[in-house]
Amino acid sequence: MIYTKRLIPLFLLLIVAVSCKVGENYTRPDTDLPDEFYGSEKLQDSVFIGDEKIALISWEDFFQDSTLNSLIDSALSGNFDMQKARKQIEIASESFLQTKANFLPSLGSNPARFTREYYSENYNNYGSNRARRNHPDGVPRTLYTENLAYAVTLQASWEIDIWGKLRWQKEAAQAKYMQTAEFQKALQTALVSEISSTYFNMLMLKSQLTVAQRNYSLSQNTLKIVKLQYDAGENTSLAVQQTQSQMLRAKALIPQLEKAYIIQENKLNNLLGNVPSEIELEGVLDQLALDHRFSTGVPIDLIQNRPDVAGSEYNLLAANAKVGITQAMKYPSLTINAGAGLNSMSFGNVLDPFSSGFALLNGALFQPIFQNRKLKTNHRIAIKEREIAELDFRDKVNTAISEVSSALVNIEKLQEEYDIAQERLRTTTKSMTDAFLLFQSGFANYLEIINAQEDALQNQLEVVQLKMQLALAKVELYRSLGGGWQVNTD
Secondary structure: OHHHHHHHHHHHHHHHHHHOOOOOOOOOOOOOOOOOOOOOHHHHHHOOOOOOEHHHOOHHHHOOOHHHHHHHHHHHHHOHHHHHHHHHHHHHHHHHHHHHHOOOOEEEEEEEEEEEEEEOHHHHOOOOHHHHHHOOOOOOOOOOEEEEEEEEEEEEEEEEOOOOHHHHHHHHHHHHHHHHHHHHHHHHHHHHHHHHHHHHHHHHHHHHHHHHHHHHHHHHHHHHHHHHHHHOOOOOHHHHHHHHHHHHHHHHHHHHHHHHHHHHHHHHHHHHOOOOOOOOOOOOHHHOOOOOOOEOOOHHHHHHHOHHHHHHHHHHHHHHHHHHHHHHOOOOEEEEEEEEEEEEOOHHHOOOHHHHEEEEEEEEEEOOOOOOOHHHHHHHHHHHHHHHHHHHHHHHHHHHHHHHHHHHHHHHHHHHHHHHHHHHHHHHHHHHHHHHHHHHHOOOOHHHHHHHHHHHHHHHHHHHHHHHHHHHHHHHHHHHOOOOOOOOOO
């Protein structure tokens, strides 16, 4: 009962101590976001009018291409950066679990300890002249004295979280863990975007290669006709040379496109985590289906949807927790130590709990007084780092809004360019057909058909490129809104 009364003040002290917490709880800074994305109102009124938000759509549903979806799925498991990111999450998880364990007492044991100490003759003066004179026999009993001790102990130590230091450490570790998870999401979003961009580039080069081969075949036919006219005396050697030069320019475009295709293929293999090898592409650029009508959402959604923005906020949360940690370090820390075990001067009695048992309980209150200004400096630095983290968060939000706005305008203007290029393609194709018929009939010269073919070739290549750019612009909008990391729940 006496011991219970003595422990009551200690428990009351612990309750009060745990209730004390320095530092400020995190509150999200006011970002003053607009209600809508700037620009491209025409596009939003005509295309992005659906109920489902683009950022919340999984990549399996966004890309209507089985080949591309298969490539993305392979990259998410085989890409080396994604594998390293998963390892980083595991490391952050271990650190977070460690901070949770800090609230528990540490426990250690010394299963057995044997101590044997020898003292010199001068330690107890047994070997001194005075000892010899005082000893009845004139000699000391022993020149050395030994002291034997045997012990088995168990120790525990518990730091009481008076000022919330351990809680702030847990909150900081949890924020870092969540930031690592957001980093993986951001990496996946970037990887999905990079895979699709490379895939679309390959489809574009594949389509352009088909155009170049077709144009080369047409140039060969034109050259045959010019040579026949030359043999008939209806054309000069200059006409043959210029027509042949035009044909060789068309032919030279083929290896250029083949080289660019293999480079993109190697890039795609690297993203997949594979060595360079051939990749079979069954898709066709003209069959891309990215024109579903979805909603872009509002700017405030970017804080939850964009992994880089969310990660920046978790970094701010961790910086805020660090301020609490450094502030708590300036105040006293209370540690309770306890020990229990068996000790004896005789090995035969050391395991007797009744005669050899002992227990210790003590508490230590440590108050830092003078630390060469380190504690104060660390606290002030933490405050400045929190201010930097807040600025970084605001910057990430503004950058995200700017990227979405630019992506919307890019889609709108590319669509206008594509429509104009399509109209021009119809005109140049008809001009080339008419020029070839007139050339065969003798009503047009070789220069007119050469110009018509070159004009049609450039326009065909331009249309294919604009189609690819339009697809990339929609992928960029998907990325800038925070899409690409969501999981299909169907």
